[in-house]
Amino acid sequence: MRPVSIIGIGSTQFGRHKETPLETLAVSACTEALGDAGVGARDIGTLYLGNFIGGVLSGQEVLAGLVGHQLGLPLSAPCSKVEGACASGGIAFRQAWMSVASGLCDFAIAAGVEKMSHAGTARVTEALNCAMDQQRDGPTGLSFPGYFGMAARVYGAKHPDWRQHLTAVTRKNKANGLKNPLAQMGEDVSAETVEHSPLVADPLRLYDCCPISDGAAAIVIAADEAVRERLSRAGAKAPIRIAASVQTRGAPDVASIKNMLSFEATVEAARLAYKVAGLGPADIDFVELHDCFSLTEILDAEDLGVVPRGSAGAWTREGRTQRTGDMPINVSGGLLAKGHPVGATGVGQLYEAVRQLRGDHANPVKDAAIGMTHNLGGAGVVCTVSILKRADA
Amino acid sequence: MPDTIPAGTRGTLVTFTVIRKAPAAFAADGVYAVAVVDLAGGRRVIGRVEPFEPAPPLGAPVKLARWARETPVFTPA
Numbered sequence: 502m503r504p505v506s507i508i509g510i511g512s513t514q515f516g517r518h519k520e521t522p523l524e525t526l527a528v529s530a531c532t533e534a535l536g537d538a539g540v541g542a543r544d545i546g547t548l549y550l551g552n553f554i555g556g557v558l559s560g561q562e563v564l565a566g567l568v569g570h571q572l573g574l575p576l577s578a579p580c581s582k583v584e585g586a587c588a589s590g591g592i593a594f595r596q597a598w599m600s601v602a603s604g605l606c607d608f609a610i611a612a613g614v615e616k617m618s619h620a621g622t623a624r625v626t627e628a629l630n631c632a633m634d635q636q637r638d639g640p641t642g643l644s645f646p647g648y649f650g651m652a653a654r655v656y657g658a659k660h661p662d663w664r665q666h667l668t669a670v671t672r673k674n675k676a677n678g679l680k681n682p683l684a685q686m687g688e689d690v691s692a693e694t695v696e697h698s699p700l701v702a703d704p705l706r707l708y709d710c711c712p713i714s715d716g717a718a719a720i721v722i723a724a725d726e727a728v729r730e731r732l733s734r735a736g737a738k739a740p741i742r743i744a745a746s747v748q749t750r751g752a753p754d755v756a757s758i759k760n761m762l763s764f765e766a767t768v769e770a771a772r773l774a775y776k777v778a779g780l781g782p783a784d785i786d787f788v789e790l791h792d793c794f795s796l797t798e799i800l801d802a803e804d805l806g807v808v809p810r811g812s813a814g815a816w817t818r819e820g821r822t823q824r825t826g827d828m829p830i831n832v833s834g835g836l837l838a839k840g841h842p843v844g845a846t847g848v849g850q851l852y853e854a855v856r857q858l859r860g861d862h863a864n865p866v867k868d869a870a871i872g873m874t875h876n877l878g879g880a881g882v883v884c885t886v887s888i889l890k891r892a893d894a
Numbered sequence: 895m896p897d898t899i900p901a902g903t904r905g906t907l908v909t910f911t912v913i914r915k916a917p918a919a920f921a922a923d924g925v926y927a928v929a930v931v932d933l934a935g936g937r938r939v940i941g942r943v944e945p946f947e948p949a950p951p952l953g954a955p956v957k958l959a960r961w962a963r964e965t966p967v968f969t970p971a
Contacts, residue, residue, distance in 0.1 A: 641941060642917065647911045650911030651909040654952065655908070754940070761930075
């Protein structure tokens with residue numbers, strides 16, 4: 502595998518885009534990323550597009566081909582949609598990285614897109630349930646908030662102050678979202694508002710859940726040897742090195758998960774990512790992780806090893822995961838505040854990480870040189886973890 | 895569930911949640927509780943638990959009362 506870097510990024514606002522077609526959102530993010538990279542569509546060797554429920558909610562498949570056509574990619578460039586529930590975007594990024602790292606092409610686009618807000622909550626909940634084992638979990642009437650509600654009850658049996666832990670996660674991420682111009686719903690929210698919001702899946706309440714979102718994000722990646730000359734030009738942005746991009750699998754159904762306070766796919770992905778990058782948790786300056794629910798941030802942070810096992814809730818309450826804390830987590834606002842346009846989320850996390858490492862993020866982590874992103878699908882059936890580095894790190 | 899567990903089988907309540915925003919296909923079920931149960935012998939299954947108010951304690955003994963379509967329904971043992 503040869504060295505590969507991110508040279509361009511683009512993203513729509515995350516939120517409501519009712520009037521904009523699904524593929525138009527993706528094209529818009531890709532066009533911005535190409536412009537940012539200073540690369541023409543004719544130079545792109547392949548496109549991977551993460552999308553989960555475009556077929557169910559918009560009746561639109563062959564999305565990658567639609568996007569590739571509208572961008573004007575060469576006929577020789579394979580355009581593929583990839584799906585792994587909420588980790589679809591992270592998978593698209595890894596596939597694009599492999600294409601360039603292996604030498605198949607010099608430039609690739611990884612994009613993600615989702616459009617959900619035009620459908621009602623019940624239809625969206627049902628569509629998201631496509632990520633469940635329909636022989637085992639689906640027939641019970643379980644929802645994804647329901648899975649994490651069951652996990653939260655297990656967490657509560659271990660941590661008497663569980664409610665304060667979850668509230669601290671929501672309040673931090675909502676506050677971070679206020680600083681992110683792309684975020685759907687940042688808010689200066691009180692503990693009382695969080696803890697009196699309606700129950701969704703006991704004990705999780707509305708403020709423990711990420712919103713329903715539309716949006717797209719895109720990344721242009723390149724082989725370092727292909728951009729060396731370009732980089733000497735004045736004004737070229739520094740490439741951000743991909744130190745690791747890994748994908749793992751985990752249990753596909755609830756009864757196969759023995760410990761509901763951990764995801765084996767995340768633990769394994771983190772282990773592999775650190776190994777590939779030759780780094781450890783202490784080297785990570787910030788993390789963008791998959792906080793689809795407030796509880797999930799706590800589980801993810803412990804699974805990734807960036808916070809000691811059993812202490813993520815306390816760390817959050819003590820402010821140690823804030824932007825200025827020991828381990829800044831989701832300074833973008835995360836899924837809870839930035840939003841969760843499912844197929845776009847993993848690519849959106851990478852967008853945020855690149856902004857931090859370039860030093861032009863609206864909510865900056867001081868001296869950030871190495872960042873980690875974590876994208877989780879279903880109840881841990883698939884996970885991607887990436888580590889990005891500044892070229893001088 | 896691909897195979898059937900006989901009614902009366904006993905187990906322990908691992909956890910549960912009350913679904914208040916059901917997926918569209920379950921709208922007719924109203925508000926209901928989905929649970930994880932460890933059966934005697936160690937096998938873990940997913941099903942429903944009744945009643946769920948007041949909340950049953952985790953670790954409570956339960957038994958398989960009946961099957962609702964493909965889903966086992968547990969009640970206090």
